[in-house]
Amino acid sequence: MSAPPSPAPSPLPPLLEVQALRAELATRGGPLNMLDDVSFTLGHGRVLALVGESGSGKSATAFSIMGLLDPPARVAGGSVRFAGRELVGLAEAEMRRLRGNRIAMIFQDPMMTLNPVLTIGAQIVETVLAHAPVGRAEARRRARDVLGRVGVPGPEERLACHPHQLSGGLRQRVAIAIALLHQPDLIIADEPTTALDATIQAQILREVRALVTERRTALLWITHDLSVAEQLADDIAVMYAGRIVERGPATALLRQPIHPYTAGLIASLPRGRRGSRLTPIPGLPPTLASRPSGCAFRPRCGVAGPACAADPPWRDRLAGSAPGGAVRCVNPGQAVAA
Template sequence: MTSNFPTLVVEDLRTYFYTKAGVVKAVDGISFTVDRGEILGLVGESGSGKTVTGFSIMGLVDPPGRVAGGRILFKGDDIAGLPDDAMRTLRGNRIAMIFQDPMMTLNPVLRIDTQMIEAIKAHNAVSNDEARRRARDILGRVGIPSPDERLKAYPHQFSGGMRQRVSIAIALLNDPDLIVADEPTTALDVTIQGQILYEVQKLCRESRTAMIWITHDLSVIAGLADRISVMYAGRIVESGQVDEVLDRPLHPYTRGLIGSVPSENRRGVPLAQIPGMTPSLLNLPPGCAFRARCPRADNACLTPPEMTLAAPGREVRCFHPHLA
């Protein structure tokens, strides 16, 4: 019966941090949907709120921050502000997260098998042997050679890429419906990143898991995701299908971001840089947050723009989008 609902619907999510210096609106009214087997790329630079969005979905926002408004519908049920123990039955079970640093997931003083079996038994009534078999199978699935021996190793005995595989394996243990991946390949080398992307893509296709891939790297998203949402200063400024957004960006920020990426057909030519830098979230200028850096800004931009439908499945938050 729950299959009629998309895996995750986020509606007008607001996550604020109540600091002594003032209220930091890290995430300020964002909405998106991810369905089974779909990979959504959440793109933004540091401070855009992309990681806090991931943490909000996982229920991992610590004080002074909290989800101040909006709904997070997981298969139709609102999980925003769910009590800790109810959230705990979901987290690591139906919803899992992969962090940039695999040591966020792994306990350095416990063997891999201890950690994996613990995660399985926390959510399932199975025997130790059964849990161990499952752990071994999943290690094999993420491409770790000789999983039987590797189960007995400690995290420090793995290389960075292997460690990230283990943390992906742990996320997959209970066959979750949704995975939130926060820059999982940023710290890895190119050839190792290729290996991880290959595994992730294969897993998503095979098990129809919904995935949110949080990153600052547009090039990774281009190859991996189905849809993109671009974040700037706590808001989504543009979203749509990957090809649409990257080939015909509507928002001046998206356009600037794409222009900033070195590419082979622009060799030696100065990059189309965005002037200035991301404003502090503590004192955002009124109106459009991108106004001060935007070549198209005028007086209309002094009032905050709303997210508007530019084409089917294509939204933009701008008064002067780059329409064809």
């Protein structure tokens, strides 16, 4: 398969390099592709938003990078390099040393991070002690401070609570706090602010953006919310049916989408006066077992033609008012011009 055009040279090599990543799900009828030829890079101090509808492969990409796919799912090919080190096939003990220290993940469900039988304080303190040579009193101080940074009210009192004693929003803030605790080199965030109100979401986005700026942390932010991607991201990659179909600088891509799917996502956003009609994308995304050959979006695309039955190539996004990035489409830009 063809690779996307290379981005412009950077003063530092990319912190995260994902190349031709494939993941599959074993079934009685044979393996089903979850991810197909997923490629992108993420540099120090950069934010990449991975956007797309539910089921497009965003979370599968994150779990593949972290080595957290459970059987019958597995990484079937490709490369994931972190700071020059290959993660695909890395021993579990080595991955555990990276997780939570140099690489942190914020899950959509906070209970994937939190232990229901331990207090919040015990969990955060033990996390500090596992990765930093400090005493228990200092670890507790760090635990209290990081809860305050993500807007947890009464952080000292919350340390004594068990997860079930907190609301869903508070549990998610605790999970985000744990991810920020050691100021990791890379954070992978899987829709972490979906359950939070707008005020807390804005506070957490500011905190995360400050960490990226001050510590040069790389951030892969997974979301279906293009408004969050617009606020936070330097670059956007759009996924559909297990593939990245368009990527580029956030401002350029949102101002001038080239792939018909990207254009459809943006057109379906609420805009203008209250009560105005939305323009949804017709149909539904394909299931793993029903993905068509060639461009998977063609059954829903208003400009698809016979050539779309072939595997679409990567090409540079159109030059003009919003250049930069790449698109996987036979006839890029037609839906925008139509």
